[in-house]
Amino acid sequence: MIISIGYSCLETFANITKTVWLIKNHFLLVTQSFRVILRLVNPKIIASFLLIILLASAFQHLGAASRKVPPSPQPTLEADDITFDEKTRVSQLKGNAILRSSSFVLSADKILWNNEKSTAEAKGDAIFTGYDLRVLAKRIVIHFQTGEVMAENLKVGYYPWVLEAEKFDSEARDNQKSSARFRFSEVELFSRNKSQASPSLHMESMTLDGNSSKFIAKSIGVKLGDKTFFKIPNLRGNLNQSALDYNLRAGKRSSVGWYLGAKRTWAVREYSDFTLSALMFPERGIYFSPVLKGNQLPVTEEFYDYSVRMGGIVDYGDERGMDRLGEAIPRNRGLVDVNFIRRISERWRFAGQMFANTDSELYRDFQSDRFAHDQWRQNFGELSYEGPVYSISTLSQWQQNDYDSLIEQSPNLRIDAGPAPVFGTKFSHSLALEYAILKEKTSHGITGEESRKLDLGYKMQRPFSLPVGLRYVPSLAFRAQSFDLANQGNAKRQLGEWGNDLYIQLLGSYEVHNKIWEIERIDHISGFSLRHRRRTLMHQSNLSNIPLLDNPFADLNLSPIDLLEEIEADGLKPHEILRLEWTNRLIGSYQGANRELMSFNLFQDLWSNDRYENAKPHSYGEIDLSPAPWLTFSAQSKVDLDTGQSLRNSLTCRIRDGRINDLSVTYFKFDDFGEEWQVFLTRRLDSRKQIAMGVRFDEETSQVPYWMGEIKYRPKGDWTLGIAISQREGTAKEDELAIALNANLFSF
Template structure:
């Protein structure tokens, strides 16, 4: 059954070749008859039947018995019989069945094909569900039934009229018109499934997105949302791929009618999230991220990706294998919290970084880099910094005892110029004007480890590893007249116990001489499980160490104790905990613990977090939270889960969530509930859209339908 031209389809002008068990030609009637395992092909399309008759006078061909047509894209059409005309481009088909892409199945009592590509179908049934193995005649989980339908093979669409959706044979939904792709095309233009719901702010709403496949390299999704209480909102999402990169832009535009209490003003609102990445040559690439929004409330209200902070940047960077890297960029930030002071939000331009690594010829690894930036604020500190860092690392193993030694060295040099050091984020009193500062530091360390391993027979192997590191360098003092832009956030844990400079950035430098010590023990089981623990602390011998804040764990000569415990003796149990305890009293200062137990289809996870007040977090208070989550699989198709977080410090839940989902080869049903108890400090009430109820029903290959309430 040859048809019209499509990608991967034969041309109508290609010759038709066939084979059969026997061929009979009636000269008087100009009738060709082929019987027995008839197989004809034109290009990549194959026709099979029990009998094929062709009238050379009229050009009409008739095929009977087990008729099969195998398309080039993998789709298969079955029929009881068919009458072909107009050079086999038109057809009348009885008992049509079709296996479409993505497990789609279609059946019709009869069909008429015109122009080789359009099927007009009568009494149509469509589904992508597998039939019941025990009772193949039973109705599938869902199916579409329609009085008539049109299958457009050129545009790869199926359009139904007077259609109904049946579940287990019971009609539940009627629609006068329905259209969906036949599954053979990767992307097509058309309306996507709508989402509707109700919220306190929008009232009832309906989102009806339209997808436009512009060409092979770009597409656009337009998503208008209308509601009963607000002006319509328009969302857009554009994507394009180039030979050298890609571009993604998502945004929206709306109008805020304002509130009676004046917390929200009247006017146009919207957002834009964009990203671009482009290769310049084999070493260099460039890109940008531009993100802006009217407010976090706007993003939550209209169901866009809500974020607390939006960052924008433009950059050029180069890569030279694993040895060299360079980057220059500019950055801007937008805080969306109502408590954010936008006047102290920094602009970074330029920000440059480059490094080079030498691994051969010097006995170890030598790295040199430079990191320079200029930061501007409307009312806060303005900082310009030029800095460089050199590091050297040389590991070696002593052959008699097996001790592993590592020599490390690090040198930092930075030059600063600044304005308004007395303002955020530094708040240095008595310094109001401009100034300059130079900061240099050298750190050297010798790290010793002695891994002691022994066999435990059938129980695996055990290891004890003491580790001691001595670090020395000049005293760095308080560094109060050096602007602090990259070292505000600090947390002392086992992860940075052996770092030469335990501040996260370079604006704050650790000095003096100290000894770091830890004991690590592990038991490795034959089944791949393990139990591992570490405990350690740091002792300052000389110098004040640096400007560590009170409660950081490093403000005294003897640091707090830090520890880690990893417990996974069997595949179904995983526990990881980190802690920091007061050096004198053993009182907890930091605990971060999580555990997961998985037994068959059930998984339970729990977490606990405690952290003392840190001056760089707002509000400044102790944090203590617990969390619990449960996931359960029921059979092959069902999955349910529930989770929650509770803030012990303020005795209030943080969030609760629950979900249930069913999925098989043709159907998805999902329900989700989330409630967040966060309070807006400006109104002392919960944030807008703090509650979410989502119900999603998906008929695979047809579309999904969503209901959302917030």
């Protein structure tokens, strides 16, 4: 009764969650889209304001320090000629005049220092140096007590940008730090490599609120030489929502024809950004795709990582074709893709994924670049709790799109506990409990086989210390499975397992000094273990009725031999096996920091009992090698020892030569899924030219399913030019030759 009620609640919660996701994220992304569209008019203006806020903040610190802390010592005065007027209490410095404080240096042809009012006025080639800035101006006036600053004909640089303005002044308010209003007039921003062909950004005036980071800019335009383009009367915004990326692209796809597109990214919060892209297909329409992403690194026990992708088009193509269900593709097409993980506290975690679309071909037609790397689709939600020695999780996985065949789990409740001591003894025990309702969904959304499964596992073990550092750990395990089947008799299965493990661990430390490899000492941790498992069938009923719904899709990694380690366990069978394991870790130390140089593990099934149907011994090995920060190598291999068939062979090697060269070589062969080599190279020819190339080669067919090449060139001035070409062959829809031409202009 309790399980039935819990299942009903979870099913209702899953349906409500799916609806809320769709409504909430659709509304959020539509809102963000309108905000971005309004800012698309000359959006590169935001980049120039970053320099302005840095300049304003530096001047503002002058007054903030005097308001918040006791007055600092009087500045020192230096000049070829210094005079003091008793009546006005003003010191006049002429010839190489310098006013030096603990925070900045002010130099000019002439400086007037009013000791009573704490003001300084610099005239004639005035230079302000401090707060990571160097400002040139004809005249600078600083009020130390209020923080007000005024400058005329100023120029300031922040690599690679230069800002010029006829006048700058600030107004402090309420004597609060970070609370001031800054005003600029006749502002021009340009690259330090300015030439006749280089554009510049011009503003008649701009007002900036230092507290809220809001700005108002008037009469904005992009100038090329003496001519002004893209004139905008005024613009309002917030510097905290700055632009990050801009991209223009063009090409042709075999399924949808020629296209021209643009993409733009904005930072909407500290850890989130919003991207809007539009692709215009003359034969089909305009495909809009807003994306909202956020990632707060797990520096604390609470963090999140999410992405919300949407796409849509009114498809005017005359031959849109049929989808995988054999139905005509509609004119109005759209999709939503949601991925998230949220650790609420040290114990709680919430994760999920949802992908829904109007037809099976939309993603392949208009986002084939992502489809090539993102084809496995799941729709699920999971809430889990991690205790000191136990964990509880509830999961719901459903078929969102009828053409995606899968096994629905609604719900899947699981509890794992242990190993934990038994009443303070040297014995330890573990428990695994799972309840799941499984349904097979075909590629047409039809429900096939169904089962309700209750799975209970229990294990007890005790370690014994032997001479010469050996440890012996015997164990006993029991597992009972009960299947409630919809269309046939219920089934049960009970298995018992006897285990014996023999361990030894070896430690070593070696002094090795090598500056090139950045190593001073190497610690070696090596372990050997001999593991025996004998699993027998204790009781069964109607075993042939059990549908293999919860079963591994492919077994490419190390196969488990422990009874409780079998997670997808509808196909549990008796077996007896003896496995040898050898593990190694090399840890290097350099200047007090540690890093893993190598991890090498080898697993060999020495013997298996042929009396059991499940006697399939394997050999598995893996290595991760990082002898230096610029060199990494990893490889994995799995072999069926009975047939000699290679189930998995993969390796990856990457070599980096600073910012000059980056080479990666990859080889992979998975069962019967093909055998391919992949090579990618990036090389910086000089400070202005860079090339990139890549190729993928299928060794079985001797074909090249993918290749690419790219050249980037930065001529004198501010331009960056590029051309990229790629081709993909051998797929159902993604065969295409893509050519892209790029012309980027630093912040414009």
